Amino acid sequence: MFTELQEANFLVPTSYYVILSAVLFTIGVAGVLIRRNAILIFMSIELMLNAANLAFVAFARAFQDLSGQVFVFFVMTVAASEVAVGLALIVAIFRSRKSIDIDELHSMEG
């Protein structure tokens, strides 16, 4: 399957991949704007990061430049640490107020 995929897929133009990545990115942005649940917003952010990664890998192939792939590697590592901290914050919030709806985060106004 490994080599078959590689051989089957490489004939698709780069722009197909970039358009797919744009579609996924916009779905992620829509998720951030529409959903009010902090965990769902986190997932939408992950989708946005993945969309950007897909574009990077597609461009890396187009230019035959591995920095695009290395960039994606770094994004994944950063995403992992970001998610760890973000979910820790969610747990801390949930402990004190039993809700992770971000519309209820309004102790401070003014």
Add this chain to the structure above:
Amino acid sequence: MTPGTVLFLILALIAVASAIGMLTSANAVHAALFLVINFFCIALFYLGLHAPFLAMVQITVYAGAIMVLFLFVIMLLGAERISLGSTLRWQGPLAIVLVVLLLGVTIFILFSPQIGSQMPVPEVWTAAQAAGDAEFGSPASVGLVLFERYLLPFQMVGILLLVAMIGAVVLTRDELKTGRKRREAQTAVSPDGQTGEVGEA
């Protein structure tokens, strides 16, 4: 239409459908699983794009570690049920406008002939080109770039992972003393003993 294009379209369809499934799901666990499907599709795309190393990292780190962490937190908090936000206020229309705008702009950029001709992006990747560069994207070649040119950021993300780990522990761990105090307070308040103090009960 070549078989490659057909395969691409099928995978793209699954990826977009699962992303929309994540967006509209009313259950956090379902949303997470939809996202896992999406990440798998992207891993397959990476394979097709001569990035087998990234495909493996995608599955182990994203679909594996990150999504498991998500599921763990969702179930730990018991926060599966999510209200879908029945009151779509200004965010709804704004989101639609933004989405249309962003998509339009991207498609315009990519299909504008002038940019297309200026960008050195080869539109169609021929079999001959690919065969001539079988080494491109192999774990060894990625490793060489990673450890030669990008050694410094590589060290940095190591430190970042360390501080994220420390931070996650600090932000969630109850201080031993205050934790005990709170538990005492909770058991005193709730008469039905719903605090899970099996040992003390």
Add this chain to the structure above:
Amino acid sequence: MLTESVPLMQAVVPVLPEMGLLLLLILVLMHGVFSPKESRRTVCVITGVGFFTLMVIHLSVGFNFVGDPDFSGSGLGDIVRVDAFAVMFRAMILLAAALTCLMSGESRAINRRVEFYVALIVAALGMCLMVAANDLILVYVALETASVSLYIMAGFQRDSKLSSEAGLKYYLFGAVTSAILLYGLSLIFGFTGETNFSRLGPALSALTANGSEGVFALVVALLLVLVGLGFKVAVVPFHFWTPDVYEGSPTPSVAFISTASKAASFGLLVRFFSIVWPAEMIPYWAGLLAALAAITMTLGNMLALVQKNIKRMLGYSSIAQAGYALIGVVALSDTELGAAAVAFYMAMYVLTNLAAFAVISAVEWNTGSVQIADYAGLSRRSFPLAIVMVVAMLSLGGVPPAAGFFGKFFLFSAAVDAGYTWLAIIGVVNAIIALFYYLTVIKVMFVGKAEDESRYTIRPRLAVVLWVTGVGILLMGTLASPWWRWAVEASQQLTVMLP
């Protein structure tokens, strides 16, 4: 490429402060693990002294090596570029970190909890690389390293509802904007196939060479990148997190976020706009930033006028200050003085805000309150605190002899030089409006009456912070010319192409 032909010195000197910070990190971690609980109160002093020593070493080494092409960037695969500009901003970051450590030792929320200092060191590490980064990959990694550590610092006081809430808000805005920034970076990579700043400039220039559609494509990438950087410096459409984070987070975290993080982000912003964007793009980004600067200043000042909580007021004030500093970035489109003005302004702003937050820490230690009304009678309860607060408020308001006067003067004159007289006028009008709420604080301190006018105690470590910042502000305000000359020299090195 790092091969054996690169001498050790050449690889080490550009990242000397980072290596020092790494050693400090290990030291602090070991201290936290192995030393008994009672002796841990020294951790703030150890970390603070460590930061200060690193700053001194960095400045002395930096001055010797800067401008020497062998040492200013060719090490480590050309992804770091250490010029006088980077040296200056790194010094600001290290100083802010040192003073924040001393402040944290006197904060009940943090005091001797080692993890806070770990996050602080890593944040400083990320920022030091941010201002010297010469490659998109390093920019992203450094930016995120700094951000993740700052999220931890913002939500650090986990027993406080406000702090966790501030942390989550900061995190949500930060993660979304950094994802958008990343998409912008992917477009830039897609247009050029380059990630290195020095090669990006010519490549992007080729894209705009013929046809407006190349320019349009770049404007889209520019907008996406601006979202990410705008969040970091708290420019208006991306400022929503600022007041809540300032109000909810522990005071030392806020002091660090408002000074070092803002300085580092402006360092990155200036380098990015002066090297990466080709000349054809100048009218677009300069016009956009000018509009943002005007809106940011005005909105920040208007909202600051009605605040009752001093941390929240400083939050809005810091939005307005970011607007002023953006004027310098706009002026960069036409004159190198813009970069110098931003550097000078940031140095002054770091000192000034640290002074203000040191006073807030001291008052919080004594009364536990952060309401402006509770500053009544401060001049009688502790005259030194009141004096430092006066100096800080005057500096933020831009009144001589405090440093803020020259800061604003250089910014506005750079704007006039660059042909943005209207922006300078808006800046002046805003500075006058802002004086109102800065002077209100002074009035409350000296005229207001408190029921209980017992004297405050100033803890010794806070006294050090108050002295350093107070004297520093006055020094910069009265003897501005050496600092200004340094800033001008630094800005001239910014655009010099390395061999």
